[in-house]
Amino acid sequence: MDEYTDSDWNWDFYNELVDDVEENKNIIQCISCGKCVGDCPATKVSEFNIRKIISKVLRGDKSVLKDSDIWYCYLCERCKRVCPKDNINIPLLIINLRNESFKKGFGPRYNDLRKYVEMSERFLTNGTVLEDPLDGGLPPERMEELNEICNFARIKYVFKARKNKSKAKNKKRS
Ligand code: SF4
Numbered sequence: 001m002d003e004y005t006d007s008d009w010n011w012d013f014y015n016e017l018v019d020d021v022e023e024n025k026n027i028i029q030c031i032s033c034g035k036c037v038g039d040c041p042a043t044k045v046s047e048f049n050i051r052k053i054i055s056k057v058l059r060g061d062k063s064v065l066k067d068s069d070i071w072y073c074y075l076c077e078r079c080k081r082v083c084p085k086d087n088i089n090i091p092l093l094i095i096n097l098r099n100e101s102f103k104k105g106f107g108p109r110y111n112d113l114r115k116y117v118e119m120s121e122r123f124l125t126n127g128t129v130l131e132d133p134l135d136g137g138l139p140p141e142r143m144e145e146l147n148e149i150c151n152f153a154r155i156k157y158v159f160k161a162r163k164n165k166s167k168a169k170n171k172k173r174s
C-alpha cells in the first residue's frame with residue numbers, strides 16, 4: 001500500500017471531476033488496497049494500473065489526462081465487483097477522464113488505439129473473455145456479440161479454435 005503525507009493531496013482536480021459527475025466523489029473512499037488491480041483484465045495484458053490513476057487524481061496530478069493509460073480500460077466493471085467500497089465507480093471515472101482529456105485537446109494517440117486493439121486481441125485470445133467474464137459461462141447472445149466484435153477487429157482465430165472443438169465433438173458423435 002502507498003504511504004502519503006498531507007502535503008501529497010490536492011483537491012482541485014478531484015473537485016472539478018466531482019462537479020462534472022457527482023458519483024466521482026466516492027473515489028475518496030479508496031483505501032489503495034489494490035483488489036481492483038488484481039482483478040483487472042487490462043492489467044493482465046499491459047502496465048495499466050487503475051490504483052495509480054486514482055492516486056494521481058487524488059494528488060491533483062492532471063498529467064493523467066495526457067497519459068496513455070486512461071485509454072486502456074475495457075470498462076468491463078470487474079473492479080466494481082471486487083472493490084471493498086460499495087460506491088467507487090471506476091469505469092465512470094475513466095469515462096469522465098477520457099472526456100476531460102478530449103476537452104483539453106489531448107485524446108488518445110494513434111499508438112494508444114493500436115495498443116488497445118493489441119490488448120483486446122490478447123484479452124480475447126487468452127480466454128479471459130470467453131472463460132471467465134462473469135465467473136461462469138457467457139449467454140449465447142453475448143457470444144454472438146463477441147463474434148461480431150471480433151469480426152470487426154479481424155480477430156477470428158479464438159472462435160475458429162472453439163468452432164474446431166465443436167466440430168471435433170460432432171465428428172465423435174457421428
Ligand atoms: S473497468 Fe477498467 S479498471 Fe475496471 S476491471 Fe475493467 S478494465 Fe480494469
Ligand code: SF4
Pocket residue numbers: 029030031032033034035036037051054082083084085088
Ligand atoms: S479495490 Fe477499491 S478501494 Fe481498493 S484500490 Fe481499488 S478502488 Fe481503491
